[in-house]
Amino acid sequence: MYQVRLLPHDITFKTDGDDSVLEAALNAGIAFPNRCQVGACAMCLCRKLQGTVRYPLEPMLTEREQEEGWIFACQAMATSDLVLQLD
Structure with a gap:
């Protein structure tokens, strides 16, 4: 787990790493911005300040955006x- x-609300939740970050947030009852849930609308776009993630498919982010933590x-x-x- x-x-x-x-941040900035200092809300925490747990994930087992099998669900997306959005799914884990919604399952924990957290109001996380989202619309399409497939990476096309960018409503759930956020910046990773610490940690690592993986994607089942290559994300629609430029290399620079990924380097910046998006x-x-x-x-x-x-x-x-x-x-x-x-944000």
């Missing part, structure tokens, strides 16, 4: 504890 911390929460699966920034 991994812990995910959402993730699609609807597609990303935690592979460690995470700290995310919701």
